[in-house]
């Protein structure tokens with residue numbers, strides 16, 4: 135038995151997210167009291183948030199469903215573990231202005247909203263102080279001044295909170311501002327919305343992106359092939375034909391996608407949707423996500439298997455982000471774990 139949900143337009147889906155652990159477990163026919171009490175406790179720290187369309191892809195009565203594990207708050211999140219901290223990537227130090235993170239030489243990251251369509255339990259920004267950190271319209275002048283003072287920056291990245299939760303009107307406003315700076319050639323949008331509320335990839339968004347003078351790259355965040363139904367694959371494929379480069383990045387998560395078979399299927403599914411597997415991230419050591427962490431041997435075994443199973447163009451780069459480094463650190467063949 136699966137949960138049936140008639141998909142609405144994306145705005146209606148955004149305003150009808152499941153936020154109550156009891157409702158989610160009830161829909162999936164899961165009743166264990168410890169699961170519910172743990173979910174309620176952990177949700178008080180980082181709220182449950184999941185689109186109904188995403189829930190339709192979960193298996194009924196399976197507490198270990200890989201999509202459910204990504205979103206269901208768990209009592210293990212409340213444990214403290216050495217090395218797992220609230221700001222694992224040292225983003226506070228890179229936070230130059232409200233909403234601005236400047237970590238790498240040629241790229242510059244803007245967080246325009248704290249909202250996401252889904253709350254991923256492993257998110258490295260789960261403790262990020264968005265509310266004190268959102269750029270207002272009047273902050274643009276300072277952002278512009280900062281960008282002009284950094285001529286090496288040619289790419290702006292919109293990232294989580296999820297930029298595709300913004301209305302097209304708000305997106306257009308920011309797009310125009312970014313386009314007005316000659317030095318910016320590329321706009322990269324990181325979003326998990328395309329694989330959780332695919333209706334967001336509508337004609338209006340496609341036209342807005344297609345008509346920009348900037349080279350647009352959309353990085354979708356899919357971790358498991360079960361997330362990618364035919365409808366999502368069609369939408370992604372259609373968008374890629376509008377001259378928009380679509381990449382995927384995943385996080386390697388214990389219990390979710392820690393097998394060669396699952397990651398192979400994910401890469402193949404992405405490719406069928408004209409999406410290129412880009413990065414496979416080792417978990418960022420954020421407080422509350424220790425139960426998703428994998429040992430070095432497991433990571434090595436999985437990645438070696440992936441290299442053997444897929445052609446090179448379908449193998450995402452295995453990387454770790456290390457606070458203060460000038461780029462993501464490639465891991466395969468490097469003794470850096």
Ligand code: SF4
Nearest residue numbers: 250253254257294326
């Ligand atoms: S920022 Fe991305 S990873 Fe984090 S909760 Fe939002 S959608 Fe999930």
